Amino acid sequence: MNAEQDLSTRERIMQMLKTMGELSTKDITAQLGITGMAVRRHISALERDELIESTTVRLPMGRPTAVYRLSAKAEDFFPKKYHAVALDLLSELEGDSGQEMVNRLFDLRKISLLKKLENKMQGRDLEGKVAMLSDIQNENGYMASWEKSGHEEYILTEYNCPIYQVANKYNHACSCELSLFKSLLDAKVERSDCLAKGGSKCVYHIRA
CATH class of the missing domain: 1.10.10.10 (Winged helix-like DNA-binding domain superfamily/Winged helix DNA-binding domain)
Structure with a gap:
């Protein structure tokens, strides 16, 4: 067999x-x-x-x-369609309270994640922080990897987006992720590719 x-x-x-x-x-x-x-x-x-x-x-x-x-x-x-429920709820919230309230919800999630994760970054240099962030994203299903691209410069790549359907409709989710990375790494972070915007992966360029 x-x-x-x-x-x-x-x-x-x-x-x-x-x-x-x-x-x-x-x-x-x-x-x-x-x-x-x-x-x-x-x-x-x-x-x-x-x-x-x-x-x-x-x-x-x-x-x-x-x-x-x-x-x-x-x-x-077993298949779970959490994204469909999430999209329905966000759509209801948008219809009832407007786009700004949906964005506010993503902002609150970013703040919550920052409080939850920032202690894991304490005492680490930038490379250690990038490695830890990659591990965190992997635990959450993002299929992440990182590499050093120069002196104090790194590339973090995510090959999967567990919230793709949500982020595809509500791009503020991607903006919040970028902002979260900047805060956690205490570094300059730019995104050159984005799955939710038609890319084949999400690519973050990180500099001290």
Whole structure:
């Protein structure tokens, strides 16, 4: 069985656990129509990746058996359309209170993020701050990387934008991110490319 087929089978197991609740190896084997050995191999891989967890239950007859369920981490595997809800809410706010109120909301988010993150930058030189910012953005799904481009000059690149749909409609979100970076890094920051404006990535040029 190739890697693509393995992934497909594991996805099916996760779909089953999502829709049917806790299942034993025997239950999964019966549903998929593959060998118990193959099911155990997939379960082992899913446990290794912390996508499922197990509980041992006692049966009226026979030995105790393990039943499997999705872990909290597995929720990220399933599609979420938070952006659609966010866009609806922002559209309602814009219709009720105007564009300025929407911009104010993004400004407040920037202030909140600054308070939350600025302590992580304390005691670091500019390179250390850029590296930390890249780590923070990676944790938030931005697929970020950084490199040094000259003396006290750096380039931070983001290949993904988790709030793309929101930022595409409300560009002030991008302005707030740029302002946040300037404050966190205490440096000059310019953006040359932007995903929300049709670019293939977001690129920030940082200078002391």
